Amino acid sequence: MHLNLSAPRLALAGLALGTMVATSGCGWFRRGDELYGMAPEDRPLEVPPEMDAVDAAAGAAPTGSVTASGAVAAAQQARAADATGFTVTGGDRTDVYQAVDGILSGMEGVEVTSRAELLGAFDLQYQGAAFLVRVTEGVDGVRVSAVDPRGAPATGPEVEALMASLRAGIGAD
Numbered sequence: 001m002h003l004n005l006s007a008p009r010l011a012l013a014g015l016a017l018g019t020m021v022a023t024s025g026c027g028w029f030r031r032g033d034e035l036y037g038m039a040p041e042d043r044p045l046e047v048p049p050e051m052d053a054v055d056a057a058a059g060a061a062p063t064g065s066v067t068a069s070g071a072v073a074a075a076q077q078a079r080a081a082d083a084t085g086f087t088v089t090g091g092d093r094t095d096v097y098q099a100v101d102g103i104l105s106g107m108e109g110v111e112v113t114s115r116a117e118l119l120g121a122f123d124l125q126y127q128g129a130a131f132l133v134r135v136t137e138g139v140d141g142v143r144v145s146a147v148d149p150r151g152a153p154a155t156g157p158e159v160e161a162l163m164a165s166l167r168a169g170i171g172a173d
Helices: 007-023 068-083 093-106 157-170
Strands: 085-088 110-116 121-126 129-137 142-147
Touching (some): 085 157, 093 110, 093 129, 093 157, 121 157, 142 157
Antiparallel strands (some): 085 142, 110 121
């Protein structure tokens, strides 16, 4: 059994099928959405302005996770940040960076593998641990902190010992 279909008949059948699909209600071909049809200032907001502000009478709303495990993790991160960083008030980032560089250069057992003054970072090894010491400008002053290769606050006795030496050498809080 052999079907004899010519090219014009096949093209006509394809055109008819395409027209039927396009006009039958396929979501790809529909135009208009009443939410986006309005002027931008008349469109509904995702978060109403009154719900975005914190109510002073109610106190500050909790941020992040309010579960017990979330609270424990937040407390551990806060302790790690305190142990692996400090703030220097009354100085600019360049001066603090140079002071940290001088202290690290004079410390025994510290091997600075690279310095990036524009980024305010030292890549170093100390007592077998490899981590980054960052010097960043903050609201309260210049923050000196230790960061592990993943970007999280560095932890461990080596990090705490080095940061304590830096804090004492700079005379920070």
